[in-house]
Amino acid sequence: MxxxxxxxxxxxxxxxxxxxxxxxxxxxxxxxxxxxxxxxxxxxxxxxxxxxxxxxxxxxxxxxxxxxxxxxxxxxxxxxxxxxxxxxxxxxxxxxxxxxxxxxxxxxxxxxxxxxxxxxxxxxxxxxxxxxxxxxxxxxxxxPKSNVPYPFPAPHKEVVLVLAEWWKSDTEAVINEALNSGLAPNVSDAHTINGHAGPLSGCSSSARDGFTLQVDKGKRYLLRIINAALNEDLFFKVAGHQLTVVEVDAAYTKPFTTDTLLLTPGQTTNVLLTARQGAGRYIVTASPFMDSPLVAVDNRTATATVQYANSVSTSAITTTKPPPQNATPVASSFTDSLRSLNSQQYPAKVPATVDHSLLFTVGLGVNPCATCANGSRVVADINNVSFVMPTTALLQAHYFNASGVFTDDFPGQPPIAFNYTGSGPRNLQTMSGTRLYRVPYNASVQLVLQDTGIIGPENHPIHLHGYNFFVVGRGVGNYDPKSSPSNFNLVDPIERNTIGVPSGGWTAIRFRADNPGVWFLHCHFEVHTTWGLKMAFVVDDGEGPNQSLLPPPNDLPSC
Incomplete structure:
Protein backbone atom coordinates (compact mmCIF):
# COMPACT_ATOMS: atom_id res chain seq x y z
CA MET A 1 0.00 0.00 0.00
CA PRO A 144 3.32 33.86 -11.91
CA LYS A 145 6.99 32.97 -11.59
CA SER A 146 7.83 30.30 -9.04
CA ASN A 147 7.57 31.50 -5.43
CA VAL A 148 5.82 34.72 -6.51
CA PRO A 149 2.40 34.80 -4.81
CA TYR A 150 -0.75 36.37 -6.14
CA PRO A 151 -1.34 39.88 -4.76
CA PHE A 152 -4.65 38.60 -3.35
CA PRO A 153 -5.65 35.71 -1.06
CA ALA A 154 -4.62 32.34 -2.48
CA PRO A 155 -7.55 30.31 -3.84
CA HIS A 156 -8.33 26.72 -2.96
CA LYS A 157 -8.93 25.99 -6.65
CA GLU A 158 -8.81 27.74 -10.02
CA VAL A 159 -11.49 27.29 -12.69
CA VAL A 160 -11.60 28.47 -16.33
CA LEU A 161 -15.00 29.64 -17.61
CA VAL A 162 -15.30 30.40 -21.34
CA LEU A 163 -18.40 32.32 -22.41
CA ALA A 164 -19.35 32.01 -26.08
CA GLU A 165 -22.13 31.91 -28.66
CA TRP A 166 -23.61 28.98 -30.58
CA TRP A 167 -25.26 28.98 -34.01
CA LYS A 168 -27.33 26.02 -35.20
CA SER A 169 -26.17 26.82 -38.74
CA ASP A 170 -22.63 27.10 -40.05
CA THR A 171 -21.14 30.47 -39.06
CA GLU A 172 -19.24 30.81 -42.33
CA ALA A 173 -22.56 30.50 -44.18
CA VAL A 174 -24.13 33.07 -41.83
CA ILE A 175 -21.58 35.79 -42.58
CA ASN A 176 -21.36 34.96 -46.29
CA GLU A 177 -25.13 35.32 -46.65
CA ALA A 178 -24.98 38.67 -44.85
CA LEU A 179 -22.17 39.95 -47.06
CA ASN A 180 -24.07 38.96 -50.20
CA SER A 181 -27.26 40.66 -49.02
CA GLY A 182 -25.60 43.76 -47.55
CA LEU A 183 -27.65 43.28 -44.36
CA ALA A 184 -26.76 42.33 -40.80
CA PRO A 185 -26.17 38.60 -40.13
CA ASN A 186 -28.49 36.42 -38.08
CA VAL A 187 -27.79 36.50 -34.36
CA SER A 188 -26.66 33.36 -32.54
CA ASP A 189 -29.10 30.76 -31.24
CA ALA A 190 -27.68 30.57 -27.72
CA HIS A 191 -24.93 31.62 -25.36
CA THR A 192 -22.75 28.98 -23.74
CA ILE A 193 -20.59 28.52 -20.64
CA ASN A 194 -17.76 26.05 -21.25
CA GLY A 195 -19.58 24.83 -24.35
CA HIS A 196 -23.07 24.31 -22.91
CA ALA A 197 -26.18 26.46 -22.76
CA GLY A 198 -26.98 25.03 -19.31
CA PRO A 199 -29.75 23.40 -17.28
CA LEU A 200 -32.24 26.24 -17.77
CA SER A 201 -31.95 26.34 -21.56
CA GLY A 202 -34.84 25.32 -23.79
CA CYS A 203 -33.00 22.22 -25.01
CA SER A 204 -31.82 20.98 -21.63
CA SER A 205 -32.74 17.34 -21.10
CA SER A 206 -32.16 17.35 -17.32
CA ALA A 207 -31.12 19.51 -14.39
CA ARG A 208 -27.63 17.99 -14.64
CA ASP A 209 -26.95 19.48 -18.07
CA GLY A 210 -24.34 22.19 -18.35
CA PHE A 211 -21.13 22.99 -16.52
CA THR A 212 -21.10 22.40 -12.76
CA LEU A 213 -18.54 23.78 -10.30
CA GLN A 214 -18.35 21.69 -7.14
CA VAL A 215 -17.42 23.77 -4.09
CA ASP A 216 -16.76 23.25 -0.38
CA LYS A 217 -18.31 25.65 2.12
CA GLY A 218 -15.85 28.26 3.36
CA LYS A 219 -13.30 27.78 0.59
CA ARG A 220 -12.20 30.35 -1.97
CA TYR A 221 -12.20 29.82 -5.76
CA LEU A 222 -10.51 31.81 -8.51
CA LEU A 223 -12.73 32.01 -11.60
CA ARG A 224 -10.86 32.83 -14.81
CA ILE A 225 -13.65 34.16 -17.06
CA ILE A 226 -13.26 34.78 -20.81
CA ASN A 227 -15.76 36.33 -23.20
CA ALA A 228 -15.14 34.44 -26.44
CA ALA A 229 -18.46 35.49 -27.98
CA LEU A 230 -18.38 36.68 -31.57
CA ASN A 231 -20.66 39.71 -31.34
CA GLU A 232 -22.00 40.35 -27.85
CA ASP A 233 -21.04 41.94 -24.54
CA LEU A 234 -22.05 39.68 -21.67
CA PHE A 235 -23.10 40.16 -18.05
CA PHE A 236 -21.97 37.44 -15.61
CA LYS A 237 -23.57 36.61 -12.23
CA VAL A 238 -23.58 33.82 -9.64
CA ALA A 239 -26.81 33.53 -7.66
CA GLY A 240 -26.40 34.26 -3.95
CA HIS A 241 -22.70 35.16 -4.21
CA GLN A 242 -20.54 38.25 -4.43
CA LEU A 243 -17.51 38.29 -6.73
CA THR A 244 -14.23 40.05 -5.91
CA VAL A 245 -12.50 41.33 -9.05
CA VAL A 246 -8.70 40.91 -8.87
CA GLU A 247 -7.55 40.99 -12.50
CA VAL A 248 -8.66 41.94 -16.01
CA ASP A 249 -6.86 41.15 -19.28
CA ALA A 250 -3.92 39.67 -17.33
CA ALA A 251 -3.35 42.87 -15.31
CA TYR A 252 -3.94 42.97 -11.55
CA THR A 253 -6.60 45.36 -10.23
CA LYS A 254 -7.42 47.01 -6.95
CA PRO A 255 -9.87 44.43 -5.58
CA PHE A 256 -13.53 45.37 -5.41
CA THR A 257 -16.68 43.37 -4.84
CA THR A 258 -19.73 43.23 -7.08
CA ASP A 259 -22.56 40.88 -7.95
CA THR A 260 -22.39 41.55 -11.72
CA LEU A 261 -19.48 41.54 -14.17
CA LEU A 262 -19.41 42.94 -17.70
CA LEU A 263 -17.09 41.46 -20.32
CA THR A 264 -16.92 42.60 -23.92
CA PRO A 265 -15.81 40.07 -26.54
CA GLY A 266 -12.06 39.64 -26.09
CA GLN A 267 -11.91 40.61 -22.43
CA THR A 268 -10.95 38.38 -19.50
CA THR A 269 -11.78 38.87 -15.82
CA ASN A 270 -10.48 36.98 -12.79
CA VAL A 271 -12.65 36.97 -9.67
CA LEU A 272 -12.58 35.35 -6.25
CA LEU A 273 -15.74 33.51 -5.21
CA THR A 274 -15.99 32.46 -1.57
CA ALA A 275 -18.42 29.61 -0.91
CA ARG A 276 -20.37 31.16 1.98
CA GLN A 277 -23.81 29.67 1.32
CA GLY A 278 -25.40 26.52 2.65
CA ALA A 279 -25.80 23.22 0.85
CA GLY A 280 -27.59 23.54 -2.45
CA ARG A 281 -27.17 24.59 -6.06
CA TYR A 282 -26.76 28.15 -7.33
CA ILE A 283 -27.27 29.23 -10.91
CA VAL A 284 -24.53 31.03 -12.88
CA THR A 285 -25.74 33.27 -15.72
CA ALA A 286 -24.22 34.84 -18.83
CA SER A 287 -26.59 37.24 -20.56
CA PRO A 288 -26.24 39.96 -23.24
CA PHE A 289 -25.71 43.69 -22.80
CA MET A 290 -26.68 46.02 -25.64
CA ASP A 291 -28.06 49.50 -25.01
CA SER A 292 -28.64 50.44 -28.63
CA PRO A 293 -32.30 49.83 -29.57
CA LEU A 294 -31.27 49.44 -33.21
CA VAL A 295 -29.08 46.37 -32.69
CA ALA A 296 -30.51 42.86 -32.52
CA VAL A 297 -28.88 40.44 -30.07
CA ASP A 298 -29.33 36.87 -28.96
CA ASN A 299 -31.35 37.47 -25.80
CA ARG A 300 -30.95 33.95 -24.41
CA THR A 301 -29.17 33.44 -21.10
CA ALA A 302 -26.56 30.72 -20.69
CA THR A 303 -26.47 29.00 -17.31
CA ALA A 304 -24.12 26.83 -15.26
CA THR A 305 -24.29 25.63 -11.65
CA VAL A 306 -22.30 26.12 -8.46
CA GLN A 307 -23.02 23.02 -6.36
CA TYR A 308 -21.98 22.71 -2.73
CA ALA A 309 -20.52 19.50 -1.34
CA ASN A 310 -23.09 17.08 0.09
CA SER A 311 -25.66 18.43 -2.35
CA VAL A 312 -27.17 16.35 -5.13
CA SER A 313 -28.60 17.20 -8.52
CA THR A 314 -32.09 17.22 -7.01
CA SER A 315 -31.17 19.74 -4.27
CA ALA A 316 -32.98 23.06 -4.21
CA ILE A 317 -31.67 25.45 -6.84
CA THR A 318 -31.26 29.20 -6.27
CA THR A 319 -31.67 31.32 -9.36
CA THR A 320 -30.76 34.92 -10.14
CA LYS A 321 -32.29 37.46 -12.47
CA PRO A 322 -29.85 38.73 -15.10
CA PRO A 323 -29.68 42.50 -15.64
CA PRO A 324 -31.92 43.86 -18.39
CA GLN A 325 -30.34 43.77 -21.83
CA ASN A 326 -30.05 47.57 -21.86
CA ALA A 327 -28.78 47.97 -18.26
CA THR A 328 -26.32 50.79 -19.01
CA PRO A 329 -26.00 51.88 -15.33
CA VAL A 330 -24.95 48.35 -14.34
CA ALA A 331 -22.39 48.18 -17.16
CA SER A 332 -21.02 51.66 -16.41
CA SER A 333 -20.79 51.00 -12.68
CA PHE A 334 -18.63 47.95 -13.27
CA THR A 335 -16.39 49.67 -15.82
CA ASP A 336 -15.93 52.77 -13.64
CA SER A 337 -14.90 50.62 -10.65
CA LEU A 338 -11.82 49.19 -12.38
CA ARG A 339 -8.44 50.54 -11.24
CA SER A 340 -4.91 49.26 -11.75
CA LEU A 341 -3.29 47.75 -8.65
CA ASN A 342 -0.43 50.27 -9.06
CA SER A 343 1.72 48.73 -6.33
CA GLN A 344 5.50 48.87 -5.99
CA GLN A 345 5.77 45.44 -7.60
CA TYR A 346 3.08 46.10 -10.25
CA PRO A 347 3.23 49.85 -11.05
CA ALA A 348 0.95 51.59 -13.54
CA LYS A 349 3.44 53.06 -16.00
CA VAL A 350 1.10 55.55 -17.65
CA PRO A 351 2.74 57.84 -20.25
CA ALA A 352 2.68 61.29 -18.63
CA THR A 353 3.28 63.12 -21.91
CA VAL A 354 1.92 62.48 -25.39
CA ASP A 355 3.88 62.43 -28.68
CA HIS A 356 0.96 61.40 -30.91
CA SER A 357 -2.54 62.61 -30.03
CA LEU A 358 -5.09 60.75 -32.16
CA LEU A 359 -8.87 60.87 -32.47
CA PHE A 360 -10.46 57.85 -34.16
CA THR A 361 -14.19 57.85 -34.91
CA VAL A 362 -15.62 54.31 -34.91
CA GLY A 363 -19.02 53.33 -36.19
CA LEU A 364 -21.30 52.07 -38.93
CA GLY A 365 -22.64 53.58 -42.11
CA VAL A 366 -24.44 52.70 -45.33
CA ASN A 367 -22.89 52.69 -48.80
CA PRO A 368 -24.64 52.14 -52.15
CA CYS A 369 -24.60 48.55 -53.45
CA ALA A 370 -26.35 47.72 -56.73
CA THR A 371 -26.34 43.95 -56.08
CA CYS A 372 -27.52 44.09 -52.44
CA ALA A 373 -31.03 43.48 -51.13
CA ASN A 374 -31.95 47.10 -50.45
CA GLY A 375 -29.57 48.72 -52.92
CA SER A 376 -27.19 49.48 -50.07
CA ARG A 377 -24.65 47.78 -47.84
CA VAL A 378 -23.83 48.21 -44.16
CA VAL A 379 -20.18 49.18 -43.74
CA ALA A 380 -17.97 49.99 -40.75
CA ASP A 381 -15.03 52.33 -40.54
CA ILE A 382 -12.44 54.16 -38.48
CA ASN A 383 -12.03 57.84 -39.37
CA ASN A 384 -14.20 57.24 -42.41
CA VAL A 385 -11.81 54.59 -43.77
CA SER A 386 -13.23 51.10 -44.26
CA PHE A 387 -10.15 48.87 -44.13
CA VAL A 388 -9.40 46.63 -47.12
CA MET A 389 -7.58 43.42 -46.25
CA PRO A 390 -4.47 42.89 -48.39
CA THR A 391 -3.54 39.67 -50.14
CA THR A 392 0.02 39.79 -48.77
CA ALA A 393 0.72 39.95 -45.03
CA LEU A 394 1.36 43.53 -43.96
CA LEU A 395 4.20 42.57 -41.60
CA GLN A 396 6.10 40.90 -44.45
CA ALA A 397 5.54 43.91 -46.67
CA HIS A 398 6.87 46.17 -43.91
CA TYR A 399 9.88 43.99 -43.08
CA PHE A 400 10.95 43.53 -46.72
CA ASN A 401 9.99 47.08 -47.78
CA ALA A 402 7.57 45.76 -50.40
CA SER A 403 5.75 48.51 -52.27
CA GLY A 404 2.10 48.66 -53.27
CA VAL A 405 0.75 46.62 -50.34
CA PHE A 406 -0.20 49.46 -47.97
CA THR A 407 0.22 53.17 -47.42
CA ASP A 408 1.15 54.81 -44.12
CA ASP A 409 -1.21 57.77 -44.44
CA PHE A 410 -4.05 56.68 -42.16
CA PRO A 411 -5.66 59.89 -40.84
CA GLY A 412 -4.90 60.67 -37.20
CA GLN A 413 -8.03 62.85 -37.01
CA PRO A 414 -11.49 62.48 -38.62
CA PRO A 415 -11.29 63.85 -42.17
CA ILE A 416 -14.77 65.33 -41.75
CA ALA A 417 -15.79 66.90 -38.44
CA PHE A 418 -19.46 66.71 -37.42
CA ASN A 419 -21.63 66.09 -34.39
CA TYR A 420 -20.39 62.52 -33.97
CA THR A 421 -22.99 61.35 -31.46
CA GLY A 422 -25.83 63.43 -32.87
CA SER A 423 -27.96 62.81 -35.92
CA GLY A 424 -24.90 63.08 -38.16
CA PRO A 425 -24.65 63.25 -41.95
CA ARG A 426 -26.58 60.22 -43.16
CA ASN A 427 -25.00 60.50 -46.63
CA LEU A 428 -21.40 60.24 -45.36
CA GLN A 429 -19.89 57.46 -47.48
CA THR A 430 -16.75 55.68 -46.33
CA MET A 431 -13.50 55.47 -48.23
CA SER A 432 -11.79 52.12 -48.75
CA GLY A 433 -8.10 51.46 -48.42
CA THR A 434 -5.25 49.56 -46.77
CA ARG A 435 -3.91 52.52 -44.82
CA LEU A 436 -1.66 52.29 -41.74
CA TYR A 437 -0.57 54.84 -39.16
CA ARG A 438 3.22 55.00 -38.64
CA VAL A 439 4.68 55.53 -35.16
CA PRO A 440 8.37 55.89 -34.24
CA TYR A 441 9.78 53.43 -31.72
CA ASN A 442 9.10 54.36 -28.09
CA ALA A 443 6.75 57.23 -28.95
CA SER A 444 3.87 57.79 -26.50
CA VAL A 445 0.42 57.61 -28.05
CA GLN A 446 -2.90 58.93 -26.82
CA LEU A 447 -5.85 57.54 -28.76
CA VAL A 448 -9.40 58.76 -28.24
CA LEU A 449 -11.98 56.33 -29.62
CA GLN A 450 -15.21 58.16 -30.44
CA ASP A 451 -18.48 56.36 -31.20
CA THR A 452 -20.60 57.78 -34.02
CA GLY A 453 -24.35 57.75 -34.59
CA ILE A 454 -24.59 57.81 -38.38
CA ILE A 455 -26.88 54.77 -38.26
CA GLY A 456 -27.27 54.85 -34.50
CA PRO A 457 -25.01 54.85 -31.43
CA GLU A 458 -23.56 51.50 -30.42
CA ASN A 459 -20.85 50.26 -28.07
CA HIS A 460 -17.69 48.85 -29.66
CA PRO A 461 -15.12 46.55 -28.00
CA ILE A 462 -11.78 47.65 -29.47
CA HIS A 463 -8.71 45.37 -29.27
CA LEU A 464 -5.12 46.49 -29.84
CA HIS A 465 -2.62 43.78 -30.75
CA GLY A 466 0.96 43.84 -29.44
CA TYR A 467 0.29 46.19 -26.54
CA ASN A 468 -1.40 46.78 -23.24
CA PHE A 469 -2.81 50.26 -22.79
CA PHE A 470 -4.14 52.42 -19.97
CA VAL A 471 -7.74 53.63 -20.08
CA VAL A 472 -7.27 57.20 -18.87
CA GLY A 473 -10.79 58.51 -19.51
CA ARG A 474 -14.26 57.89 -20.86
CA GLY A 475 -17.42 59.90 -21.27
CA VAL A 476 -20.79 60.35 -22.93
CA GLY A 477 -21.26 62.54 -25.99
CA ASN A 478 -18.47 64.06 -28.07
CA TYR A 479 -14.90 64.19 -26.78
CA ASP A 480 -13.81 67.77 -26.08
CA PRO A 481 -10.01 68.17 -26.39
CA LYS A 482 -10.13 71.25 -24.14
CA SER A 483 -12.29 70.06 -21.24
CA SER A 484 -12.32 66.24 -21.33
CA PRO A 485 -8.63 65.69 -20.38
CA SER A 486 -9.15 67.56 -17.11
CA ASN A 487 -10.89 64.44 -15.78
CA PHE A 488 -8.26 61.94 -16.96
CA ASN A 489 -6.91 59.44 -14.43
CA LEU A 490 -3.12 59.31 -14.87
CA VAL A 491 -2.46 57.66 -11.48
CA ASP A 492 -4.11 54.22 -11.48
CA PRO A 493 -6.13 53.82 -14.70
CA ILE A 494 -7.03 50.27 -15.60
CA GLU A 495 -4.60 48.45 -17.90
CA ARG A 496 -6.16 46.37 -20.68
CA ASN A 497 -5.80 45.05 -24.22
CA THR A 498 -9.51 45.32 -25.12
CA ILE A 499 -11.81 48.18 -24.17
CA GLY A 500 -15.48 48.96 -24.72
CA VAL A 501 -16.24 52.31 -26.34
CA PRO A 502 -19.55 53.35 -24.75
CA SER A 503 -22.60 53.79 -26.93
CA GLY A 504 -22.82 57.46 -27.86
CA GLY A 505 -19.57 58.21 -26.06
CA TRP A 506 -15.79 58.00 -26.09
CA THR A 507 -12.84 56.27 -24.45
CA ALA A 508 -9.26 57.58 -24.19
CA ILE A 509 -6.28 55.23 -23.95
CA ARG A 510 -2.51 55.72 -23.73
CA PHE A 511 0.38 53.40 -24.56
CA ARG A 512 4.07 53.54 -25.37
CA ALA A 513 5.05 52.17 -28.80
CA ASP A 514 7.94 50.01 -27.55
CA ASN A 515 7.18 46.95 -29.68
CA PRO A 516 8.25 47.18 -33.35
CA GLY A 517 6.10 45.61 -36.05
CA VAL A 518 2.63 45.87 -37.55
CA TRP A 519 -0.18 45.78 -34.99
CA PHE A 520 -3.88 45.35 -35.71
CA LEU A 521 -6.53 47.57 -34.07
CA HIS A 522 -10.10 46.42 -34.62
CA CYS A 523 -13.57 46.01 -33.17
CA HIS A 524 -13.99 42.64 -31.47
CA PHE A 525 -17.56 42.38 -32.65
CA GLU A 526 -16.63 40.09 -35.51
CA VAL A 527 -19.37 41.44 -37.75
CA HIS A 528 -17.95 44.97 -37.44
CA THR A 529 -14.44 43.75 -38.25
CA THR A 530 -15.83 41.98 -41.30
CA TRP A 531 -17.50 45.23 -42.40
CA GLY A 532 -14.22 47.16 -42.15
CA LEU A 533 -13.91 48.55 -38.59
CA LYS A 534 -10.16 47.93 -38.39
CA MET A 535 -6.78 49.49 -39.10
CA ALA A 536 -3.15 48.86 -38.17
CA PHE A 537 -0.22 50.69 -36.65
CA VAL A 538 3.25 50.23 -38.10
CA VAL A 539 5.85 50.79 -35.38
CA ASP A 540 9.39 51.34 -36.64
CA ASP A 541 12.49 49.66 -35.23
CA GLY A 542 14.43 51.49 -32.55
CA GLU A 543 18.19 51.44 -32.10
CA GLY A 544 20.01 48.14 -32.13
CA PRO A 545 18.81 44.52 -32.28
CA ASN A 546 16.94 44.60 -28.95
CA GLN A 547 14.62 47.27 -30.32
CA SER A 548 14.15 45.66 -33.73
CA LEU A 549 11.70 43.16 -35.17
CA LEU A 550 13.15 39.65 -35.33
CA PRO A 551 13.55 38.04 -38.80
CA PRO A 552 10.65 35.87 -40.00
CA PRO A 553 10.77 32.15 -39.18
CA ASN A 554 11.60 29.67 -41.94
CA ASP A 555 8.17 28.01 -41.81
CA LEU A 556 6.15 31.22 -42.12
CA PRO A 557 3.16 30.39 -44.37
CA SER A 558 3.06 31.89 -47.84
CA CYS A 559 0.02 33.44 -49.49
Missing part, protein backbone atom coordinates in the same frame (compact mmCIF):
# COMPACT_ATOMS: atom_id res chain seq x y z
CA UNK A 2 2.87 2.38 0.91
CA UNK A 3 4.65 1.54 -2.35
CA UNK A 4 1.48 2.26 -4.29
CA UNK A 5 1.05 5.64 -2.52
CA UNK A 6 4.68 6.54 -3.21
CA UNK A 7 4.24 5.70 -6.88
CA UNK A 8 1.14 7.89 -7.12
CA UNK A 9 3.02 10.73 -5.42
CA UNK A 10 5.93 10.32 -7.85
CA UNK A 11 3.57 10.37 -10.83
CA UNK A 12 1.85 13.49 -9.46
CA UNK A 13 5.17 15.32 -8.95
CA UNK A 14 6.32 14.31 -12.44
CA UNK A 15 3.05 15.64 -13.91
CA UNK A 16 3.20 18.96 -12.01
CA UNK A 17 6.94 19.55 -12.47
CA UNK A 18 6.58 21.47 -15.78
CA UNK A 19 4.09 23.83 -14.11
CA UNK A 20 6.42 24.42 -11.15
CA UNK A 21 9.42 25.26 -13.31
CA UNK A 22 9.85 28.60 -15.07
CA UNK A 23 11.77 30.06 -17.99
CA UNK A 24 11.42 26.81 -19.90
CA UNK A 25 10.12 26.01 -23.38
CA UNK A 26 6.66 24.48 -23.49
CA UNK A 27 5.52 22.55 -26.54
CA UNK A 28 1.89 22.23 -27.64
CA UNK A 29 0.26 20.77 -30.73
CA UNK A 30 -3.06 22.09 -32.02
CA UNK A 31 -4.85 19.93 -34.57
CA UNK A 32 -7.58 21.99 -36.22
CA UNK A 33 -10.21 19.54 -37.46
CA UNK A 34 -13.96 19.10 -37.74
CA UNK A 35 -15.96 17.22 -35.15
CA UNK A 36 -19.68 16.70 -34.62
CA UNK A 37 -21.27 18.27 -31.54
CA UNK A 38 -24.86 18.20 -30.33
CA UNK A 39 -26.11 21.45 -28.88
CA UNK A 40 -29.58 23.05 -28.74
CA UNK A 41 -31.42 19.97 -30.02
CA UNK A 42 -29.27 19.88 -33.18
CA UNK A 43 -26.08 18.23 -34.34
CA UNK A 44 -23.50 19.83 -36.61
CA UNK A 45 -19.83 19.59 -37.48
CA UNK A 46 -17.68 22.44 -36.26
CA UNK A 47 -14.01 23.36 -36.52
CA UNK A 48 -12.26 22.48 -33.26
CA UNK A 49 -8.77 22.24 -31.80
CA UNK A 50 -7.89 18.72 -30.67
CA UNK A 51 -11.57 17.80 -30.90
CA UNK A 52 -12.59 20.10 -28.05
CA UNK A 53 -15.12 22.94 -27.72
CA UNK A 54 -13.92 25.12 -26.13
CA UNK A 55 -10.40 24.16 -27.11
CA UNK A 56 -7.63 23.07 -24.73
CA UNK A 57 -6.26 25.44 -22.11
CA UNK A 58 -2.64 26.44 -22.67
CA UNK A 59 -0.71 26.60 -19.37
CA UNK A 60 2.62 28.38 -18.90
CA UNK A 61 4.54 30.58 -16.47
CA UNK A 62 5.74 34.14 -16.82
CA UNK A 63 9.08 34.00 -18.61
CA UNK A 64 8.35 30.77 -20.49
CA UNK A 65 8.81 30.33 -24.22
CA UNK A 66 5.81 28.69 -25.88
CA UNK A 67 5.91 26.73 -29.14
CA UNK A 68 2.56 25.68 -30.59
CA UNK A 69 2.50 23.61 -33.78
CA UNK A 70 -0.82 24.27 -35.52
CA UNK A 71 -1.83 21.67 -38.11
CA UNK A 72 -4.74 22.53 -40.42
CA UNK A 73 -6.99 19.54 -41.17
CA UNK A 74 -10.06 21.56 -42.26
CA UNK A 75 -10.92 22.92 -45.70
CA UNK A 76 -10.67 26.53 -44.50
CA UNK A 77 -7.54 28.63 -44.19
CA UNK A 78 -6.62 28.99 -40.50
CA UNK A 79 -4.58 31.24 -38.20
CA UNK A 80 -4.40 31.39 -34.40
CA UNK A 81 -4.08 34.64 -32.44
CA UNK A 82 -2.74 34.60 -28.87
CA UNK A 83 -5.03 37.33 -27.61
CA UNK A 84 -3.29 39.69 -25.18
CA UNK A 85 0.20 38.20 -25.51
CA UNK A 86 2.54 41.16 -26.05
CA UNK A 87 4.62 39.35 -28.73
CA UNK A 88 7.66 41.52 -28.01
CA UNK A 89 9.56 41.66 -31.34
CA UNK A 90 7.80 38.41 -32.38
CA UNK A 91 4.93 39.79 -34.46
CA UNK A 92 5.29 36.79 -36.77
CA UNK A 93 3.53 34.76 -34.03
CA UNK A 94 0.66 37.20 -33.45
CA UNK A 95 -1.73 35.46 -35.83
CA UNK A 96 -4.21 37.81 -37.56
CA UNK A 97 -4.54 36.66 -41.18
CA UNK A 98 -2.95 38.97 -43.77
CA UNK A 99 -1.77 41.33 -41.02
CA UNK A 100 1.19 39.45 -39.51
CA UNK A 101 1.07 36.25 -41.53
CA UNK A 102 -0.47 34.54 -44.50
CA UNK A 103 -2.94 31.88 -43.34
CA UNK A 104 -2.15 28.22 -42.78
CA UNK A 105 -3.66 26.52 -45.81
CA UNK A 106 -5.45 23.14 -45.64
CA UNK A 107 -2.97 20.34 -45.04
CA UNK A 108 -0.23 22.74 -43.92
CA UNK A 109 1.21 23.64 -40.50
CA UNK A 110 3.01 26.46 -38.72
CA UNK A 111 4.84 26.72 -35.38
CA UNK A 112 3.98 29.80 -33.32
CA UNK A 113 6.99 30.74 -31.18
CA UNK A 114 6.76 33.43 -28.50
CA UNK A 115 7.95 34.26 -24.97
CA UNK A 116 5.65 35.42 -22.16
CA UNK A 117 7.62 38.43 -20.98
CA UNK A 118 6.36 40.47 -18.04
CA UNK A 119 2.87 39.00 -18.16
CA UNK A 120 0.87 36.76 -15.90
CA UNK A 121 -2.86 36.07 -15.62
CA UNK A 122 -5.68 34.96 -17.91
CA UNK A 123 -5.49 35.48 -21.68
CA UNK A 124 -6.94 33.41 -24.50
CA UNK A 125 -6.32 32.16 -28.02
CA UNK A 126 -8.65 32.06 -31.01
CA UNK A 127 -8.78 31.70 -34.78
CA UNK A 128 -8.21 35.05 -36.49
CA UNK A 129 -9.68 34.60 -39.94
CA UNK A 130 -13.30 34.93 -41.04
CA UNK A 131 -15.71 33.71 -38.32
CA UNK A 132 -13.85 30.55 -37.31
CA UNK A 133 -13.21 31.85 -33.80
CA UNK A 134 -16.87 31.06 -33.02
CA UNK A 135 -15.69 27.54 -32.16
CA UNK A 136 -11.88 27.69 -32.46
CA UNK A 137 -10.90 29.25 -29.14
CA UNK A 138 -9.58 28.43 -25.68
CA UNK A 139 -7.90 29.81 -22.57
CA UNK A 140 -4.31 30.78 -21.83
CA UNK A 141 -3.34 30.61 -18.15
CA UNK A 142 -0.03 32.34 -17.41
CA UNK A 143 1.00 31.54 -13.84
Missing amino acids: AASSSLRALILVFFLLPLLAEGITRHYKFNVAEKKFTRLCSTKSIATVNGQFPGPTLYAREGDTVLVKVVNHVHYNVTIHWHGVRQLRTGWADGPAYITQCPIQPGQNYVYNFTLTGQRGTLWWHAHISWLRATVHGAIVVL
